[in-house]
Amino acid sequence: MNIKNKSFEVDSIIKSDLCVGCGLCAESMKISESSRLIPDNLNDKAKDFFKFCPGVSRHNHNDSNGLFGKVDAAFESYSTDAEIRNKGSSGGTITAIAADLLKRGIVNGVYTIGVGSGIHFLPRLFTNANDLVYSAGSKYCPTPTLLNIHELLSFDGDLAIIGKPCEISALKSALIQNGYTNKHIFISFFCAGLPSYKGTLDVINNLGGNVNSTSDIISINYRGEGWPGKFIAKTQNGIFETSYDNSWGNGLNRTLPLVCKLCPDGVGMSADIVCADYWDTDDKGYPLFDDKPGKSLLLARSELGLNIINSCMATSAIVCNYVEDLEKGLILRQPLQVNRRLSFKERGYAAKLKGVDIPKTTGYKSAYKLSYLKRVKSFIGMFLRIKKQ
Ligand SMILES: Cc1cc2nc3c(=O)[nH]c(=O)nc-3n(C[C@H](O)[C@H](O)[C@H](O)COP(=O)(O)OP(=O)(O)OC[C@H]3O[C@@H](n4cnc5c(N)ncnc54)[C@H](O)[C@@H]3O)c2cc1C
Ligand code: SF4
Numbered sequence: 048m049n050i051k052n053k054s055f056e057v058d059s060i061i062k063s064d065l066c067v068g069c070g071l072c073a074e075s076m077k078i079s080e081s082s083r084l085i086p087d088n089l090n091d092k093a094k095d096f097f098k099f100c101p102g103v104s105r106h107n108h109n110d111s112n113g114l115f116g117k118v119d120a121a122f123e124s125y126s127t128d129a130e131i132r133n134k135g136s137s138g139g140t141i142t143a144i145a146a147d148l149l150k151r152g153i154v155n156g157v158y159t160i161g162v163g164s165g166i167h168f169l170p171r172l173f174t175n176a177n178d179l180v181y182s183a184g185s186k187y188c189p190t191p192t193l194l195n196i197h198e199l200l201s202f203d204g205d206l207a208i209i210g211k212p213c214e215i216s217a218l219k220s221a222l223i224q225n226g227y228t229n230k231h232i233f234i235s236f237f238c239a240g241l242p243s244y245k246g247t248l249d250v251i252n253n254l255g256g257n258v259n260s261t262s263d264i265i266s267i268n269y270r271g272e273g274w275p276g277k278f279i280a281k282t283q284n285g286i287f288e289t290s291y292d293n294s295w296g297n298g299l300n301r302t303l304p305l306v307c308k309l310c311p312d313g314v315g316m317s318a319d320i321v322c323a324d325y326w327d328t329d330d331k332g333y334p335l336f337d338d339k340p341g342k343s344l345l346l347a348r349s350e351l352g353l354n355i356i357n358s359c360m361a362t363s364a365i366v367c368n369y370v371e372d373l374e375k376g377l378i379l380r381q382p383l384q385v386n387r388r389l390s391f392k393e394r395g396y397a398a399k400l401k402g403v404d405i406p407k408t409t410g411y412k413s414a415y416k417l418s419y420l421k422r423v424k425s426f427i428g429m430f431l432r433i434k435k436q
């Protein structure tokens with residue numbers, strides 16, 4: 048199969064709204080009509096890598112039928128570096144771990160989404176731990192983490208690689224199948240879906256910002272500076288800010304692509320280490336979103352992951368408190384992830400019935416089941432939402 052033939056397949060993935068814009072198959076990206084990033088030119092590895100595209104297939108590399116995937120240990124954690132904790136999405140734990148590994152020479156580089164120009168974030172391979180603080184924080188917009196795959200593949204050394212769950216799964220598959228043997232460390236986070244650029248523009252316009260295009264945005268902070276912190280956009284017309292809750296619920300989450308709605312894994316099942324929000328709760332156990340110093344839920348999913356967490360505790364890069372009853376705690380704090388994990392098959396059947404060539408999934412079995420009623424509701428909800436292909 049040559050690259051020209053591949054471009055037909057990529058076109059069909061894009062047309063079906065199954066492209067998450069990861070950049071794995073691409074040399075460069077462009078903004079689509081639906082305000083997402085899609086491949087512009089394919090890279091010369093496209094023919095080897097395309098079968099791992101998150102819109103084509105998904106594989107769970109850490110076999111387990113647990114509700115939240117394989118969990119070797121769970122902690123509430125935060126960075127002891129005040130700047131990283133403040134800038135981080137929750138506790139700055141991902142950035143603190145990555146920086147500590149780099150400082151100690153356990154890895155030679157950290158590959159993640161770096162600082163961009165305005166709202167345009169690009170991947171970067173960091174070799175100086177002090178620079179990593181600039182990459183901290185969640186970016187709720189198109190982010191082509193795997194676009195610089197050539198740099199990642201040709202790097203002479205071990206890396207900590209940070210990405211969305213679908214990107215970690217795709218990259219691991221691509222590396223294994225193509226015989227790469229480095230001892231990379233894979234770090235991910237819980238992910239409810241990737242909003243388009245339009246999501247951000249809508250939030251700003253709802254605040255009276257009057258922006259038409261991404262180039263009107265000078266800088267953006269989706270959260271951080273507290274937990275969860277605020278959405279703050281600096282534009283040509285001024286500074287517009289609102290709560291994290293309002294930005295996500297009334298703008299960003301309305302622009303998720305179909306591939307995210309069919310996602311079998313929003314909890315980073317294939318990674319060694321995963322972080323998420325583990326909100327404080329009220330007396331009845333329901334999450335509270337009032338601002339406070341950040342904390343991350345920190346999960347070890349492999350022996351390597353647990354060893355790294357232990358070593359970062361030993362150097363005091365992070366503080367960790369053991370979480371006793373993870374499942375009970377997460378069911379209350381992350382009901383959306385529970386629902387997504389247990390109903391992705393029903394949503395897939397609905398999409399298939401509408402003519403979508405849904406991604407092939409392997410390794411996502413669950414010992415738990417949603418009630419029959421909830422599964423039927425998921426099926427009908429998805430069936431009604433999808434346009435006929
Ligand atoms: C699209 C998206 C959806 C999310 N959905 C959920 C959810 O459903 N539940 C939940 O608990 N938390 C969700 N989060 C937040 C995420 O869980 C937090 O980032 C996590 O708690 C880690 O916080 P931290 O402070 O330890 O990480 P930080 O120290 O802030 O580090 C975050 C790391 O992630 C990288 N990163 C940020 N955005 C992206 C991106 N778009 N693509 C690739 N890499 C990125 C950064 O470059 C950085 O290396 C989501 C984040 C994103 C980006
Ligand atoms: S999801 Fe990634 S691999 Fe698939 S078409 Fe889009 S950019 Fe290419």
Ligand code: SF4
Binds near residue numbers: 101238240
């Ligand atoms: S919801 Fe799933 S498919 Fe969408 S960006 Fe997150 S991990 Fe990828």
